[in-house]
Amino acid sequence: MSYTVSTSHCWYNDQRIIVRMYFLEGVPFTFDELPDGHLYDRSLIEEANKNQSLEVDDVYAGSNYLILEQAHPCFDDIPIKNPKILPEDLIPYFTKEDLLG
Helix, strand or coil, rough: CCEEEEEEEECCCCCCCEEEEEECCCCEEEEEEECCHHHHHHHHHHHHHHHCCHHHHHHHHHHHHHHHHHCCCCCCCCCCHHHHCCCHHHHHHHHHHHHHH
């Protein structure tokens, strides 16, 4: 079985910032902060408004669940259908075949 990673721009931390959230089969597990000034980007705000708003506890709970299930992409060697979508700091852990396939 392979897992699918997805991303979306979401409001985060009591809707103070927008982040690029990473999900494994719908479970949030990490995020990337966006550059300063992102709150002036109207299209980004509109996209975030369409998506679920998440809090620190949501990401903590999702990440903890994946760790307990030994299925966290940051810590466990699991098959991922689309590893190119993972955060940049995880890409070096995949082979060229994984990234091209």
